[in-house]
Amino acid sequence: MGMHMTFRWYGPGHDNIPLSHIRQIPGITGVVATLMDKQAGEVWPEDEIQAMKKQVEDAGLRMEVIESVNVHEDIKLGGGRRDEYIENYITTIRRLAKAGVKVICYNFMPVFDWIRSDLAKPLADGSTVLAYDGDRIEAADPLRLVESFAKESGGFSLPGWEPERLKELTSLFDQYRHLDADMLFDNLGYFLRAIVPVCEETGVRMAIHPDDPPWPIYGLPRIVTGEKNLERLLALVDSPANSLTLCTGSLGSNPDNDMPAILRKFSGMGRIAFAHIRNIKIERKGLFHESSHLSSDGSLDMYEVVKALYDTGFDGYVRPDHGRMIWDENGRPGYGLYDRALGIAYLNGLWEAIEKADRN
Numbered sequence: 308m309g310m311h312m313t314f315r316w317y318g319p320g321h322d323n324i325p326l327s328h329i330r331q332i333p334g335i336t337g338v339v340a341t342l343m344d345k346q347a348g349e350v351w352p353e354d355e356i357q358a359m360k361k362q363v364e365d366a367g368l369r370m371e372v373i374e375s376v377n378v379h380e381d382i383k384l385g386g387g388r389r390d391e392y393i394e395n396y397i398t399t400i401r402r403l404a405k406a407g408v409k410v411i412c413y414n415f416m417p418v419f420d421w422i423r424s425d426l427a428k429p430l431a432d433g434s435t436v437l438a439y440d441g442d443r444i445e446a447a448d449p450l451r452l453v454e455s456f457a458k459e460s461g462g463f464s465l466p467g468w469e470p471e472r473l474k475e476l477t478s479l480f481d482q483y484r485h486l487d488a489d490m491l492f493d494n495l496g497y498f499l500r501a502i503v504p505v506c507e508e509t510g511v512r513m514a515i516h517p518d519d520p521p522w523p524i525y526g527l528p529r530i531v532t533g534e535k536n537l538e539r540l541l542a543l544v545d546s547p548a549n550s551l552t553l554c555t556g557s558l559g560s561n562p563d564n565d566m567p568a569i570l571r572k573f574s575g576m577g578r579i580a581f582a583h584i585r586n587i588k589i590e591r592k593g594l595f596h597e598s599s600h601l602s603s604d605g606s607l608d609m610y611e612v613v614k615a616l617y618d619t620g621f622d623g624y625v626r627p628d629h630g631r632m633i634w635d636e637n638g639r640p641g642y643g644l645y646d647r648a649l650g651i652a653y654l655n656g657l658w659e660a661i662e663k664a665d666r667n
Protein backbone atom coordinates (compact mmCIF):
# COMPACT_ATOMS: atom_id res chain seq x y z
CA MET A 308 0.00 0.00 0.00
CA GLY A 309 1.02 3.59 -0.32
CA MET A 310 0.87 6.80 -2.28
CA HIS A 311 2.31 6.35 -5.75
CA MET A 312 3.58 9.88 -6.20
CA THR A 313 3.16 11.49 -9.59
CA PHE A 314 3.48 14.93 -11.16
CA ARG A 315 1.33 16.47 -13.84
CA TRP A 316 3.26 16.99 -17.07
CA TYR A 317 1.54 18.56 -20.07
CA GLY A 318 3.14 16.36 -22.66
CA PRO A 319 5.47 16.72 -25.62
CA GLY A 320 5.93 20.38 -26.55
CA HIS A 321 3.43 21.71 -24.03
CA ASP A 322 5.39 21.88 -20.78
CA ASN A 323 8.47 23.98 -20.05
CA ILE A 324 9.42 21.75 -17.10
CA PRO A 325 11.91 19.11 -18.27
CA LEU A 326 11.19 15.49 -17.35
CA SER A 327 14.76 15.31 -16.04
CA HIS A 328 13.84 17.88 -13.38
CA ILE A 329 10.65 16.04 -12.45
CA ARG A 330 12.73 12.86 -12.07
CA GLN A 331 14.74 14.57 -9.29
CA ILE A 332 11.74 15.13 -7.00
CA PRO A 333 12.15 12.72 -4.05
CA GLY A 334 9.80 9.75 -4.19
CA ILE A 335 8.44 10.45 -7.66
CA THR A 336 7.32 7.39 -9.64
CA GLY A 337 5.82 8.84 -12.75
CA VAL A 338 4.05 11.63 -14.57
CA VAL A 339 0.41 12.27 -15.24
CA ALA A 340 0.56 12.86 -18.94
CA THR A 341 -1.71 14.02 -21.74
CA LEU A 342 -1.82 14.85 -25.43
CA MET A 343 -2.65 18.53 -25.02
CA ASP A 344 -3.66 19.26 -28.60
CA LYS A 345 -6.35 16.58 -28.86
CA GLN A 346 -9.88 17.92 -28.94
CA ALA A 347 -12.73 16.29 -27.04
CA GLY A 348 -14.22 13.56 -29.21
CA GLU A 349 -11.04 12.92 -31.15
CA VAL A 350 -9.32 9.51 -31.16
CA TRP A 351 -5.78 9.68 -29.78
CA PRO A 352 -3.28 8.41 -32.38
CA GLU A 353 -1.44 5.29 -31.32
CA ASP A 354 1.96 6.53 -32.52
CA GLU A 355 1.67 9.72 -30.46
CA ILE A 356 0.72 7.76 -27.34
CA GLN A 357 3.64 5.39 -27.80
CA ALA A 358 6.09 8.22 -28.54
CA MET A 359 5.01 10.03 -25.38
CA LYS A 360 5.36 6.84 -23.34
CA LYS A 361 8.88 6.32 -24.68
CA GLN A 362 9.85 9.90 -23.87
CA VAL A 363 8.59 9.51 -20.29
CA GLU A 364 10.19 6.12 -19.76
CA ASP A 365 13.50 7.23 -21.26
CA ALA A 366 13.53 9.87 -18.50
CA GLY A 367 13.20 7.14 -15.87
CA LEU A 368 9.53 7.78 -15.15
CA ARG A 369 6.32 5.83 -15.65
CA MET A 370 3.21 6.92 -17.56
CA GLU A 371 0.36 5.10 -15.83
CA VAL A 372 -2.05 8.00 -15.36
CA ILE A 373 -3.57 10.20 -18.06
CA GLU A 374 -5.26 13.51 -17.33
CA SER A 375 -7.48 14.18 -19.07
CA VAL A 376 -9.16 12.44 -21.92
CA ASN A 377 -11.82 15.09 -22.39
CA VAL A 378 -15.45 14.08 -22.87
CA HIS A 379 -17.25 15.61 -25.85
CA GLU A 380 -20.13 17.96 -25.02
CA ASP A 381 -22.49 15.75 -27.05
CA ILE A 382 -21.94 12.94 -24.52
CA LYS A 383 -22.74 15.29 -21.63
CA LEU A 384 -25.76 16.65 -23.49
CA GLY A 385 -27.00 13.24 -24.64
CA GLY A 386 -26.83 14.58 -28.20
CA GLY A 387 -27.31 12.82 -31.51
CA ARG A 388 -23.66 11.99 -32.10
CA ARG A 389 -22.85 10.70 -28.62
CA ASP A 390 -22.53 7.02 -29.62
CA GLU A 391 -19.95 7.95 -32.22
CA TYR A 392 -17.96 9.98 -29.67
CA ILE A 393 -18.23 7.16 -27.13
CA GLU A 394 -16.81 4.75 -29.72
CA ASN A 395 -13.91 7.13 -30.23
CA TYR A 396 -13.40 7.33 -26.48
CA ILE A 397 -13.33 3.53 -26.25
CA THR A 398 -10.68 3.34 -28.99
CA THR A 399 -8.55 5.81 -27.01
CA ILE A 400 -9.03 3.77 -23.80
CA ARG A 401 -7.84 0.62 -25.60
CA ARG A 402 -4.78 2.36 -27.02
CA LEU A 403 -3.86 3.87 -23.65
CA ALA A 404 -4.30 0.49 -21.94
CA LYS A 405 -1.96 -1.04 -24.49
CA ALA A 406 0.62 1.59 -23.49
CA GLY A 407 0.37 0.52 -19.83
CA VAL A 408 -2.00 3.24 -18.63
CA LYS A 409 -3.93 2.22 -15.47
CA VAL A 410 -5.99 5.32 -14.66
CA ILE A 411 -7.77 7.88 -16.83
CA CYS A 412 -8.83 11.07 -15.09
CA TYR A 413 -11.73 12.92 -16.71
CA ASN A 414 -14.45 15.36 -15.74
CA PHE A 415 -18.09 15.82 -16.61
CA MET A 416 -18.46 19.59 -16.24
CA PRO A 417 -20.68 21.27 -18.86
CA VAL A 418 -18.86 23.76 -21.12
CA PHE A 419 -16.23 24.89 -18.64
CA ASP A 420 -13.42 23.13 -16.91
CA TRP A 421 -12.14 24.78 -13.72
CA ILE A 422 -12.88 28.46 -13.22
CA ARG A 423 -10.99 31.18 -11.34
CA SER A 424 -11.31 34.95 -11.15
CA ASP A 425 -7.54 35.45 -10.82
CA LEU A 426 -4.64 33.45 -12.20
CA ALA A 427 -1.98 35.37 -10.28
CA LYS A 428 -3.31 36.79 -7.04
CA PRO A 429 -0.38 38.09 -4.95
CA LEU A 430 0.00 36.69 -1.45
CA ALA A 431 1.78 38.39 1.46
CA ASP A 432 4.85 36.16 0.96
CA GLY A 433 5.38 37.54 -2.57
CA SER A 434 4.09 34.42 -4.34
CA THR A 435 1.05 34.37 -6.63
CA VAL A 436 -1.83 31.91 -6.69
CA LEU A 437 -5.07 31.08 -8.46
CA ALA A 438 -8.06 32.62 -6.71
CA TYR A 439 -11.84 32.54 -6.92
CA ASP A 440 -14.28 35.34 -6.21
CA GLY A 441 -17.81 34.14 -6.96
CA ASP A 442 -19.30 37.64 -7.12
CA ARG A 443 -16.80 38.70 -9.78
CA ILE A 444 -17.26 35.46 -11.72
CA GLU A 445 -21.04 35.72 -11.88
CA ALA A 446 -20.87 39.43 -12.79
CA ALA A 447 -18.54 38.69 -15.72
CA ASP A 448 -19.63 37.78 -19.22
CA PRO A 449 -18.37 34.19 -19.75
CA LEU A 450 -16.93 35.11 -23.15
CA ARG A 451 -14.93 38.00 -21.69
CA LEU A 452 -13.70 35.75 -18.91
CA VAL A 453 -12.32 33.31 -21.44
CA GLU A 454 -10.57 36.11 -23.33
CA SER A 455 -8.98 37.47 -20.19
CA PHE A 456 -7.79 33.97 -19.25
CA ALA A 457 -6.11 33.63 -22.62
CA LYS A 458 -4.27 36.92 -22.04
CA GLU A 459 -3.28 36.30 -18.43
CA SER A 460 -2.00 32.78 -18.81
CA GLY A 461 1.29 33.96 -20.30
CA GLY A 462 0.98 32.14 -23.59
CA PHE A 463 0.13 28.79 -22.04
CA SER A 464 -3.28 27.44 -22.88
CA LEU A 465 -5.15 26.33 -19.80
CA PRO A 466 -6.57 22.83 -19.51
CA GLY A 467 -10.18 22.92 -20.62
CA TRP A 468 -9.79 26.49 -21.86
CA GLU A 469 -8.27 25.81 -25.23
CA PRO A 470 -9.39 28.62 -27.57
CA GLU A 471 -10.61 26.06 -30.13
CA ARG A 472 -13.10 24.62 -27.68
CA LEU A 473 -14.62 27.96 -26.87
CA LYS A 474 -15.56 29.27 -30.29
CA GLU A 475 -19.09 27.88 -30.04
CA LEU A 476 -19.62 29.02 -26.48
CA THR A 477 -22.89 30.83 -27.13
CA SER A 478 -24.41 27.92 -28.99
CA LEU A 479 -23.34 25.54 -26.22
CA PHE A 480 -25.06 27.66 -23.60
CA ASP A 481 -28.24 27.39 -25.70
CA GLN A 482 -27.99 23.61 -25.85
CA TYR A 483 -27.57 23.33 -22.09
CA ARG A 484 -30.56 25.53 -21.32
CA HIS A 485 -32.89 22.53 -20.93
CA LEU A 486 -30.46 20.20 -19.19
CA ASP A 487 -30.83 19.78 -15.44
CA ALA A 488 -28.70 17.85 -12.94
CA ASP A 489 -30.77 14.65 -13.22
CA MET A 490 -30.40 14.62 -16.99
CA LEU A 491 -26.66 15.18 -16.65
CA PHE A 492 -26.52 12.19 -14.27
CA ASP A 493 -28.46 10.09 -16.82
CA ASN A 494 -25.97 11.03 -19.53
CA LEU A 495 -23.02 10.19 -17.27
CA GLY A 496 -24.64 6.80 -16.59
CA TYR A 497 -25.08 6.17 -20.32
CA PHE A 498 -21.41 6.99 -20.93
CA LEU A 499 -20.18 4.82 -18.03
CA ARG A 500 -22.32 1.81 -18.98
CA ALA A 501 -20.77 1.94 -22.43
CA ILE A 502 -17.12 2.31 -21.41
CA VAL A 503 -16.78 0.42 -18.10
CA PRO A 504 -16.90 -3.09 -19.67
CA VAL A 505 -13.97 -2.08 -21.88
CA CYS A 506 -12.12 -0.68 -18.86
CA GLU A 507 -12.68 -3.91 -16.93
CA GLU A 508 -11.42 -5.92 -19.86
CA THR A 509 -8.28 -3.80 -20.31
CA GLY A 510 -7.47 -3.04 -16.66
CA VAL A 511 -8.10 0.70 -16.82
CA ARG A 512 -9.85 2.64 -14.06
CA MET A 513 -11.86 5.70 -14.99
CA ALA A 514 -11.46 8.35 -12.29
CA ILE A 515 -13.86 11.28 -12.45
CA HIS A 516 -12.58 14.63 -11.18
CA PRO A 517 -14.87 16.78 -9.03
CA ASP A 518 -16.29 19.96 -10.45
CA ASP A 519 -14.17 22.97 -9.64
CA PRO A 520 -15.60 24.84 -7.86
CA PRO A 521 -18.25 22.30 -6.78
CA TRP A 522 -21.39 24.35 -7.45
CA PRO A 523 -23.33 25.48 -10.54
CA ILE A 524 -21.90 28.40 -12.51
CA TYR A 525 -23.67 30.60 -15.08
CA GLY A 526 -26.79 28.46 -14.64
CA LEU A 527 -25.00 25.33 -15.90
CA PRO A 528 -25.63 22.22 -13.80
CA ARG A 529 -22.73 20.63 -11.93
CA ILE A 530 -23.07 17.20 -10.35
CA VAL A 531 -19.68 16.07 -9.01
CA THR A 532 -19.93 18.28 -5.98
CA GLY A 533 -20.05 16.42 -2.66
CA GLU A 534 -20.49 13.17 -0.78
CA LYS A 535 -24.09 12.38 -1.77
CA ASN A 536 -23.48 12.95 -5.47
CA LEU A 537 -20.23 10.98 -5.38
CA GLU A 538 -22.18 8.05 -3.95
CA ARG A 539 -24.79 8.46 -6.63
CA LEU A 540 -22.31 8.49 -9.50
CA LEU A 541 -20.39 5.47 -8.17
CA ALA A 542 -23.68 3.58 -7.98
CA LEU A 543 -24.38 4.29 -11.67
CA VAL A 544 -21.98 1.43 -12.42
CA ASP A 545 -20.79 -0.46 -9.37
CA SER A 546 -17.30 -1.38 -10.50
CA PRO A 547 -13.75 -0.40 -9.46
CA ALA A 548 -13.42 0.77 -13.08
CA ASN A 549 -15.88 3.53 -12.16
CA SER A 550 -13.85 5.41 -9.58
CA LEU A 551 -12.87 8.85 -8.38
CA THR A 552 -10.07 11.35 -8.72
CA LEU A 553 -10.51 12.73 -5.25
CA CYS A 554 -9.34 16.35 -5.46
CA THR A 555 -9.12 17.97 -2.03
CA GLY A 556 -8.82 21.49 -3.39
CA SER A 557 -11.86 21.22 -5.65
CA LEU A 558 -14.31 19.56 -3.27
CA GLY A 559 -12.76 21.28 -0.28
CA SER A 560 -13.51 24.77 -1.58
CA ASN A 561 -17.05 24.17 -0.34
CA PRO A 562 -16.68 24.27 3.47
CA ASP A 563 -19.70 21.93 3.74
CA ASN A 564 -17.49 19.14 2.36
CA ASP A 565 -15.60 17.46 5.20
CA MET A 566 -12.56 16.32 3.23
CA PRO A 567 -10.96 13.84 5.68
CA ALA A 568 -14.37 12.17 6.18
CA ILE A 569 -15.03 12.02 2.42
CA LEU A 570 -11.55 10.58 1.76
CA ARG A 571 -11.99 8.02 4.53
CA LYS A 572 -15.34 6.91 3.18
CA PHE A 573 -14.49 6.50 -0.51
CA SER A 574 -10.95 5.23 0.06
CA GLY A 575 -12.44 2.69 2.46
CA MET A 576 -14.72 1.57 -0.39
CA GLY A 577 -11.66 1.18 -2.64
CA ARG A 578 -13.05 3.74 -5.09
CA ILE A 579 -10.31 6.39 -5.10
CA ALA A 580 -8.02 5.51 -8.00
CA PHE A 581 -6.20 8.83 -7.97
CA ALA A 582 -5.93 11.66 -5.46
CA HIS A 583 -5.12 15.32 -6.07
CA ILE A 584 -3.90 16.82 -2.84
CA ARG A 585 -3.66 20.55 -2.33
CA ASN A 586 -4.77 23.20 0.10
CA ILE A 587 -6.97 26.27 -0.27
CA LYS A 588 -7.69 29.20 1.99
CA ILE A 589 -11.42 29.84 2.25
CA GLU A 590 -12.42 33.38 3.25
CA ARG A 591 -16.09 32.51 3.02
CA LYS A 592 -18.21 30.31 0.79
CA GLY A 593 -17.60 31.50 -2.77
CA LEU A 594 -14.39 33.37 -1.94
CA PHE A 595 -11.14 31.46 -1.72
CA HIS A 596 -7.56 31.38 -2.94
CA GLU A 597 -5.09 28.55 -3.32
CA SER A 598 -2.18 28.23 -0.93
CA SER A 599 0.94 26.20 -0.27
CA HIS A 600 0.25 22.61 0.78
CA LEU A 601 1.09 23.34 4.44
CA SER A 602 -1.96 22.85 6.70
CA SER A 603 -1.46 26.15 8.54
CA ASP A 604 -1.37 28.10 5.24
CA GLY A 605 -4.86 26.99 4.24
CA SER A 606 -8.23 25.73 5.44
CA LEU A 607 -7.64 22.00 4.98
CA ASP A 608 -5.82 19.80 7.48
CA MET A 609 -3.27 17.96 5.35
CA TYR A 610 -2.31 15.63 8.20
CA GLU A 611 -5.92 14.45 8.45
CA VAL A 612 -6.15 14.18 4.66
CA VAL A 613 -3.09 11.93 4.40
CA LYS A 614 -4.06 10.00 7.54
CA ALA A 615 -7.49 9.24 6.06
CA LEU A 616 -5.73 7.62 3.09
CA TYR A 617 -3.23 5.78 5.29
CA ASP A 618 -5.86 4.42 7.69
CA THR A 619 -7.98 3.04 4.85
CA GLY A 620 -5.07 1.20 3.22
CA PHE A 621 -4.90 3.51 0.22
CA ASP A 622 -2.86 2.10 -2.63
CA GLY A 623 -3.19 4.46 -5.56
CA TYR A 624 -1.80 7.37 -7.47
CA VAL A 625 -1.38 10.78 -5.88
CA ARG A 626 -0.19 14.08 -7.18
CA PRO A 627 0.23 17.48 -5.61
CA ASP A 628 -2.29 19.70 -7.32
CA HIS A 629 -1.86 23.39 -8.05
CA GLY A 630 0.91 25.24 -6.29
CA ARG A 631 1.88 28.84 -5.79
CA MET A 632 4.19 30.51 -8.30
CA ILE A 633 7.41 31.13 -6.35
CA TRP A 634 11.09 32.00 -6.81
CA ASP A 635 10.40 33.99 -10.00
CA GLU A 636 9.44 30.87 -11.88
CA ASN A 637 7.79 31.45 -15.24
CA GLY A 638 5.23 28.78 -15.95
CA ARG A 639 1.68 27.71 -16.41
CA PRO A 640 -0.47 29.27 -13.64
CA GLY A 641 -0.82 26.75 -10.81
CA TYR A 642 1.63 24.35 -12.43
CA GLY A 643 5.10 25.56 -11.60
CA LEU A 644 7.79 23.05 -10.68
CA TYR A 645 8.96 24.53 -7.39
CA ASP A 646 5.91 24.74 -5.19
CA ARG A 647 4.48 21.45 -6.42
CA ALA A 648 7.81 19.78 -5.61
CA LEU A 649 7.65 21.30 -2.13
CA GLY A 650 4.13 19.90 -1.84
CA ILE A 651 5.38 16.41 -2.70
CA ALA A 652 8.17 16.58 -0.11
CA TYR A 653 5.61 17.63 2.51
CA LEU A 654 3.07 14.93 1.60
CA ASN A 655 5.81 12.27 1.64
CA GLY A 656 6.89 13.52 5.07
CA LEU A 657 3.36 13.29 6.42
CA TRP A 658 2.99 9.73 5.11
CA GLU A 659 6.32 8.62 6.59
CA ALA A 660 5.50 10.12 9.98
CA ILE A 661 2.02 8.57 10.06
CA GLU A 662 3.36 5.18 8.98
CA LYS A 663 6.18 5.13 11.55
CA ALA A 664 3.96 6.34 14.37
CA ASP A 665 1.54 3.54 13.51
CA ARG A 666 4.28 0.91 13.44
CA ASN A 667 5.71 1.90 16.83
Ligand SMILES: [Mn+2]
Pocket residue numbers: 516554556557583628
Ligand atom coordinates in the same frame (compact mmCIF):
# COMPACT_ATOMS: atom_id res chain seq x y z
MN1 LIG B 1 -7.63 18.60 -9.03
